[in-house]
Amino acid sequence: MSVTANQRTLYFTRQKSDISSLWSWHLDSPKAGLSRHSSSELNLKFQGWLLYEPIYQATVWIDDGQQRHSFELTIDRPSVVEKKLGVDGEKHPLRRCGFQFELPLLELPFEFGFRINGQSIKVLDGQWLTQQQIADLQQPKKRSLWQRLLA
Secondary structure, three states: OOOOOOOEEEEEEEEEOOOOEEEEEEEEEEOOOEEOOOOOOOEEEEEEEEEEOOOOEEEEEEEEOOOEEEOOOOOOOHHHHHHHHOOOOOOOOOOOOOEEEEOOOOOOOEEEEEEEEOOEEEEEEEEOOOOOHHHHOOOOOOOOHHHHHHO
């Protein structure tokens, strides 16, 4: 399939989070680079997992600029616990660390994050961009000779 000049692709910017209660996370889908082919696509599926300090409560959220949607961790993912924590995942309190939900296709930029122990943590910004916009974002910023010498 050929890529047209104005075809939009999902682009993520990962945010740094230095929060001790957030151990590890992964977004299985959607993947960055997902193309938006037509208006027949009605929903965007989110799937992944979150490992966090188990004494706390945690949820996943998406903010589409108009509303913040919250979702519980409802999927058992014992293999994630085993791989990441090196312990038996079948009876571990974090075995239910997975999430899966769908939202109507998000047209505008959106934020993806977690709420752990009442603290909201943004981990990704998502937006639909053209290939040219992505290339522009990924180009290193040009600096003057003075900026390079002072760095």
